Amino acid sequence: MSKGKEANSYLDMDLLRFTTAGSVDDGKSTLIGRMLYDSKSIFEDQMEAIEKASEKKGDERVNLALLTDGLRAEREQGITIDVAYRYFATPKRKFIIADTPGHIQYTRNMITGASTANLAIILVDARHGILEQTARHSFIASMLGIPHIIYCINKMDLVDYSEEVYENLKEELEHFSSKLTTKDIRFIPISALFGDNVVNRSKKMDWYEGGTLLYTLENVHIASDHNHIDCRFPVQNVIRPQSAEYPDYRGFAGRIAGGVFRKGDEIMALPSGFTSKIKAIDTMDGELEEAFAPMSVTIRLEDEIDISRGDMIVRVNNKPDVTQDIEAMVCWLSNTPLNPNGKYAVKHTSNDVRCMIKEINYKLDINTLHRNLDDRSVNMNDIARIKIRTTKPLFVDKYSRNRNTGSFVLIDEATNNTVAACMVI
Amino acid sequence: MSNYNLSHLKELEAEAMFVIREVVAQFENPVLLFSGGKDSIVCFHLARKAFFPAKVPFPLMHVDTGHNFPETIAFRDRLMKETNTKLIVASVQDSIDQGRVVEEKGLLASRNKLQTTTLLDGIENNKFDCAMGGARRDEEKARAKERFFSHRDDFGQWDPKNQRPELWNIFNGKKNMGEHFRVFPISNWTEMDIWQYILQEKIDIPEIYFSHTRPCFVRDGIIMGKTDFVPTKETEEVRDMVVRFRTIGDATCTGAVASTASTLEEIIEEVASTRVTERGGRSDDKRSEAAMEDRKKEGYF
Numbered sequence: 266m267s268k269g270k271e272a273n274s275y276l277d278m279d280l281l282r283f284t285t286a287g288s289v290d291d292g293k294s295t296l297i298g299r300m301l302y303d304s305k306s307i308f309e310d311q312m313e314a315i316e317k318a319s320e321k322k323g324d325e326r327v328n329l330a331l332l333t334d335g336l337r338a339e340r341e342q343g344i345t346i347d348v349a350y351r352y353f354a355t356p357k358r359k360f361i362i363a364d365t366p367g368h369i370q371y372t373r374n375m376i377t378g379a380s381t382a383n384l385a386i387i388l389v390d391a392r393h394g395i396l397e398q399t400a401r402h403s404f405i406a407s408m409l410g411i412p413h414i415i416y417c418i419n420k421m422d423l424v425d426y427s428e429e430v431y432e433n434l435k436e437e438l439e440h441f442s443s444k445l446t447t448k449d450i451r452f453i454p455i456s457a458l459f460g461d462n463v464v465n466r467s468k469k470m471d472w473y474e475g476g477t478l479l480y481t482l483e484n485v486h487i488a489s490d491h492n493h494i495d496c497r498f499p500v501q502n503v504i505r506p507q508s509a510e511y512p513d514y515r516g517f518a519g520r521i522a523g524g525v526f527r528k529g530d531e532i533m534a535l536p537s538g539f540t541s542k543i544k545a546i547d548t549m550d551g552e553l554e555e556a557f558a559p560m561s562v563t564i565r566l567e568d569e570i571d572i573s574r575g576d577m578i579v580r581v582n583n584k585p586d587v588t589q590d591i592e593a594m595v596c597w598l599s600n601t602p603l604n605p606n607g608k609y610a611v612k613h614t615s616n617d618v619r620c621m622i623k624e625i626n627y628k629l630d631i632n633t634l635h636r637n638l639d640d641r642s643v644n645m646n647d648i649a650r651i652k653i654r655t656t657k658p659l660f661v662d663k664y665s666r667n668r669n670t671g672s673f674v675l676i677d678e679a680t681n682n683t684v685a686a687c688m689v690i
Numbered sequence: 691m692s693n694y695n696l697s698h699l700k701e702l703e704a705e706a707m708f709v710i711r712e713v714v715a716q717f718e719n720p721v722l723l724f725s726g727g728k729d730s731i732v733c734f735h736l737a738r739k740a741f742f743p744a745k746v747p748f749p750l751m752h753v754d755t756g757h758n759f760p761e762t763i764a765f766r767d768r769l770m771k772e773t774n775t776k777l778i779v780a781s782v783q784d785s786i787d788q789g790r791v792v793e794e795k796g797l798l799a800s801r802n803k804l805q806t807t808t809l810l811d812g813i814e815n816n817k818f819d820c821a822m823g824g825a826r827r828d829e830e831k832a833r834a835k836e837r838f839f840s841h842r843d844d845f846g847q848w849d850p851k852n853q854r855p856e857l858w859n860i861f862n863g864k865k866n867m868g869e870h871f872r873v874f875p876i877s878n879w880t881e882m883d884i885w886q887y888i889l890q891e892k893i894d895i896p897e898i899y900f901s902h903t904r905p906c907f908v909r910d911g912i913i914m915g916k917t918d919f920v921p922t923k924e925t926e927e928v929r930d931m932v933v934r935f936r937t938i939g940d941a942t943c944t945g946a947v948a949s950t951a952s953t954l955e956e957i958i959e960e961v962a963s964t965r966v967t968e969r970g971g972r973s974d975d976k977r978s979e980a981a982m983e984d985r986k987k988e989g990y991f
Contacts, residue, residue, distance in 0.1 A: 280698035347836040347853070350827045352880045359698040361878055373855060380857040434692040448866035458773040488695040505746035514743060520859070525694060549742035557694040561707035561740070574715055589905045612860050615715065672858045686857045 278354065281487055283384040284363040284411070286375055286402035287577040290512035291388040292419050296457035297351060297364055298328075303464035304479065306353035348378045357483045358474030360514035372631070372646040373598040375402065376686055380672070383487050385439055386415050386478075391424045391454070395437055397632045404631055407445035408594065408648075408688070410668050417453045417483060422456040426469040438546075444634075446504070446665065449485070453478050491558040492667045496532075497585065497660075498578040504563055506608070516547055516563040517624050522614060523662070523668035524580070526564065533579045534570055535587060535660050541568040558669070575616040577660045585670055587659040590623075592690045594664075596648050599677065599684035603643035603651075609684070611655060613673035619656045626650040650690070664688035699887050706733075706875040708859060709838055710822065713873050714747055716739075716863035717820040720873075721813075724750040724777070726762040727938040728895050729824030731769075732884055733875055735893050738773070749776040752817070753809045755940040756783045756802040764940050765896040780812030785898040800943045810846045813870060820863070820871045826865040836876050844868040881936075882961055889954040898935050901952045906931040912945035940969040 285293050299305045319328040351362040363378030365371070379385065385406035389399055406414055411481045416438050424430045431454045453462055453474055461467030464479045469499030476484070504516040519679050526532075530543045547554040547563040558563045564578060571576070578584065597603055605625055611618045628637040643649045675685035696704070704758075711713075713720050722737060724730045726760045732958055737746045752766065770777045785791045790811065791804045827834050827876050836855055854862055863871055887894060902905075905916040907926040914920060916928045920942050933946035934957075951957045 273759060278698045279695060280701045284829045350878070351834065352828045352878070354880070354882065359880075359883070377855050377857050381859070488693065491694070493694050501708070502715055502741075504744050506742060508744070511743050518711055518740065520711075529903055547742070549739040559701065559704050560696065561711070562705040563742070609862070612862060615712075634815050667860065672860065674857060674862065676864060681862070681866065683854045683856070683862045684854070 266633070278357060278359050279487065280361065281384060281482060281485065281646075282361045282363065282382050283386060283482065284365060284375075284378040284382040284406075285386045286365060286378075286388070289382055292457045293364070293388055295407065296386075296388065296455070296463065297362060297417065298461045299457050299460055300479065301351065301353055303460055304353055304355060317566050327674045335587050348374050355483055358507070360482065365674050366424045367482065372401070372405070372648075373596060373686075375405055376409060376598075378396055379405055379411055380412050380668075380686065382406075382409075383490050384413040384482070384485060386417055387667050388419050388457075389434065389438070391418050391420045391430055391434065394434055395441060399438075400441065400633075400672055401631050403442060403445060404634065407447045410664060411447065412487075413449040413451075413485050414445075414447050415453060415478065417478060418452065418454045418459075419457055421454045421461060421467075421470065422459055425460070426454075426456075426467070428472040429472070431473070443667065449479060451475075491670075492523040493587070494523070495527055495583055495662065495667060496526055496530075496550065496578075496580040497522040497662070497667065497670050498526060498564060499559075499616070499660075499688075500572055500574055500576045500578065501615045503573060506523045509592070514565075515569070516565045517578065518561075518563045519578075519615065520561045521558045524583075525555055526578075527555040528552075531581050532578050533581045533584065534572050535579060535584070536658055537571065539568075539570040540581055541566040541570055543567075545585070575614075577614070578674065579660070585662045587658045588659055589655045589658050589660060590652065591620075591655065591659065592626075592650065592652050593627075593673075593686045593687040594648060594690060595643070595644055595651050595675070595688075597643045598686060599682060600645055600679075601677065601684070602645075603649075603685070605641070608678070610676040611653075611659070611673055612676060613659050613661065614670060616657075616659060617661065619678075620653040622651060623654050624652040626652065651687075661689045699883065699890055702876070702879055702883060703736065703739070703887070705878065706736045709861065709873065709875040710737050710740045710863050712839075712863070713820055713875075715824060716861070717871070719816075719818050720748045720820040720822060721751045721778070721816065722746075722748060723809075723820045723821055723823040724752050724766070724767040725824075725938065725952070726752070726758075726896060727824070728884055728888065728899060729826065729876065731893060731895055732879075732887060733822065733824040734769075734773075734775075735891060736875060736981045740815060742941065746773075746775060748822075749778055751778040751780055751812055751818075751977070753812060754779050754781045754783075755805060755942075757801055757917070757941045759896075759915065759917070759935075759938065759941055761896050765894075769894070778812070778816060782808045784808070784833055784868050785811065800940060802940050802943050805940075815848070818870065819865070820873055822873045822875060824876055824880075825874045826879050826884075827874075827877050835850050836877065838874055839863055840872040842872060842873065843866065843871050848872075859904075882958070885958050885961055886952065889958065896938065898938065899957070901934045901950050901956075903930050903932055903934055904946075905929065906933060906946060913948060915941060915944075915946055917941045 349364045353360050365375045365378035387402045418431055418434055435452045455462045462477045496628045498519050500517045500519050502518040504518050506514050528543055533540045543563045544554050544567045608621045611620045625641040631648055663672040671689040673687050674683050782804050785808045786793050791807045837856045905928050906913050907922050907928045934949040935946050951960045
């Protein structure tokens with residue numbers, strides 16, 4: 266093989282974003298360290314640095330968990346307090362890991378990490394089985410619409426690599442996860458500490474016939490994770506060069522949030538309701554015949570209709586809900602509790618509006634899924650169902666249908682902080 | 691079954707273009723920090739793609755330590771001319787002359803830390819409310835937790851424990867007067883992604899990224915290019931070596947690697963088999979385990 270060919274083979278990879286959840290002792294950082302180490306994504310100077318640090322702390326063996334603990338406060342406390350992003354690649358795929366802490370007080374971080382993930386790895390300690398947090402992590406993954414979940418039954422080394430322990434746990438998890446909306450759920454017995462079934466097949470668990478964790482991550486089918494049915498194009502900017510070369514050019518720049526747009530398609534602009542046809546889909550590399558989510562393109566129309574940022578281009582016969590009254594599941598992210606009579610700024614796709622809270626329907630106990638109708642105070646890390654009314658109509662889909670047009674955030678107008686993550690029901 | 695699948699480079703490109711377009715929509719006076727290094731060249735390329743066929747609707751700013759490799763500056767000036775782009779140069783030398791900062795002394799003297807003051811002054815003097823840059827999360831541990839939209843207080847400081855949550859692709863650029871944002875469109879790219887993208891897009895980069903012969907010396911195991919700004923000890927022997935640079939920073943603290951890779955394909959192969967991180971050749975990060983975190987809190991890029 267020529268050198269050029271080898272370099273080009275990297276150009277065919279695709280991208281998988283996954284999140285890892287687990288409690289402090291589940292060995293999550295060890296697992297990530299193990300994946301990076303065994304897939305040869307750790308460099309010599311990084312390895313030297315953690316060898317030195319492990320020695321200083323008096324650890325028995327090189328502590329792979331140290332690789333992922335980024336901030337000084339975390340290194341001191343030995344816990345992960347924020348979402349950290351890690352990267353590695355195999356010849357098949359590039360991976361982005363959103364490494365999130367598992368404690369209940371960090372639910373908001375888990376939700377942040379889960380919001381962009383295609384897949385969730387949930388660690389279960391083989392000795393302890395399904396704990397409260399397993400249920401919580403599973404529910405969050407399912408609520409955030411992550412299409413694939415892998416349960417890694419970890420610490421198999423501490424249960425003598427027993428098939429029986431694994432099968433019992435698997436059965437329990439299957440029963441429990443039948444309540445989730447996630448369709449693709451898998452199970453893998455591993456030992457993150459010793460590397461069994463992480464990158465390399467375990468020699469101690471020949472009874473397990475499935476793929477290793479890395480093999481599974483490389484082969485999960487992710488092409489259908491985006492919505493390619495409902496055409497949604499939130500307009501970000503209007504491109505008007507006003508140059509000698511392009512005197513009358515007027516294009517709408519944005520990232521396709523759903524569906525496939527083709528040249529010649531009949532479209533409707535929201536909120537105006539004006540219709541036109543797609544004249545061209547432009548990129549710097551030339552015109553495209555079609556474009557799909559999540560591509561960033563510029564669309565030109567046959568007719569001069571008034572469209573600006575915040576508007577949405579859709580197909581005439583497939584429109585989102587155009588509404589000022591929205592019901593949503595909300596995860597509260599701020600120290601300051603939700604003000605039941607409050608007004609907040611809303612960011613939804615490229616739209617900025619304001620809203621008032623109309624109702625808090627109930628608060629959800631994310632460990633038991635119990636709906637709490639008595640206590641409706643919504644504090645940091647709480648999940649609740651609410652109703653809001655916005656100052657202008659938004660163009661929304663159900664979150665379960667489209668994660669781009671079904672999600673929005675609330676912003677405290679006094680502090681400008683992002684205070685809530687919301688999913689349209 | 692749909693076949694609508696993007697390659698990882700196309701997906702990263704779409705994400706970065708989206709982020710740059712958000713910056714132009716949400717801020718009044720943004721700027722792209724441009725060092726002449728490969729990451730900022732890629733950012734500029736993405737900006738051009740985001741607004742094609744219009745011109746890039748913001749200026750570029752180079753925080754110039756004065757300690758450059760001449761090839762970088764020649765490349766920078768040529769690119770600006772070819773693309774008809776406005777470049778602002780914020781000079782560390784000016785900050786020194788104005789008494790805003792004091793130059794480090796001695797053999798290991800570097801202007802890297804001084805850049806922070808020059809950068810913040812450049813942002814303030816030009817009233818920029820958002821500075822985009824080509825930092826990547828894979829470069830260093832403290833950067834792994836950086837947001838795409840990173841809020842800075844009126845002192846330009848970063849508070850890692852008080853970052854705004856960033857969910858889905860929704861970016862909150864709301865701020866008070868006097869505050870500004872740092873935005874990192876290529877947060878999710880790795881060194882390998884950058885090289886592959888440069889190959890895919892046929893992007894022009896300064897020749898010092900490719901293997902060449904230049905006078906060098908070795909200090910603490912790191913190969914340094916000999917320039918007028920770097921004094922050498924008597925024991926440090928300067929000789930011609932075949933090297934290339936993996937990053938282009940201040941010449942006083944950017945190390946070279948011995949390499950014969952003279953094409954993008956060969957560089958990619960080298961990156962794929964290399965065993966030391968890109969920043970491993972940067973002495974500024976080695977000062978302490980939390981060196982980067984400390985500099986970032988002060989307002990460093």
